[in-house]
Amino acid sequence: MSERVVPAAARQRRRPTKQGVVLSEELIVETAMRLIEEHGADALSVRRLGRALGADPSSLYRYFRHADDLMLAVADELIGRTLRAWRPTGDWRADLRDLGLRMHAGALAHPRAAVLSAHRVTGRTYEIQAVETILGILRGAGFPDAEAVRVYHAFVDQALAYGALDSANTALPRAARDAEADVWRATYARLPATSHPHIAATARHLVASMRGSSYPAALDLLLTAAEARLAPRRAGTRPVGD
Known part of the structure; x- marks a missing residue:
């Protein structure tokens, strides 16, 4: 174009x-x-x-x-579809968790578009709305401006990265996905404790967990860390590391 x-x-x-x-x-x-x-x-x-x-x-x-202009519009539409389906409740942690999960689900619904657009900054309507909304949630929860931006940055990059990672896996042929997932059972679960004691001890958990996305767990870890940073501020003290 x-x-x-x-x-x-x-x-x-x-x-x-x-x-x-x-x-x-x-x-x-x-x-x-x-x-x-x-x-x-x-x-x-x-x-x-x-x-x-x-x-x-x-x-x-x-x-x-040109084609890149259209690609940015596609990226912005992915954001818009998430925002149009999301409703805030006033609970900052619950709202961010729901928004993150919806962003991830939106990427999986359009995996090839998500892989192509996850790293882009559109500067368009829906992206601007998302930035304003997430910063508003964090500032409203009591995060100071610099901390709000820090958490915003980690939250968005985590959601986009997992969306692209899991979308790339989803875009593989079904046989290839199944074969890779089976490696945990066929290879890791059979490693002997004598040479790989930690893998052997956790093998059943690896087989159960590694077939799916770790995004919900990673999101919860991020939000828990953010909440731990917020608690001292609400109590009138400074969090460790400031």
């Missing part, structure tokens, strides 16, 4: 596409997300998108400057 994007007020296509659909930024992003899940990063070409939309590929330049 090029740099010929049309201002938002002038973007509306007056005539429907060959498939009888009126183009919009939302429709293009939705179609791009579907194609990414089917074809990976190669889906973000004007020719492929044009065919899927039944539109002249050049018409996409009215909405996005």
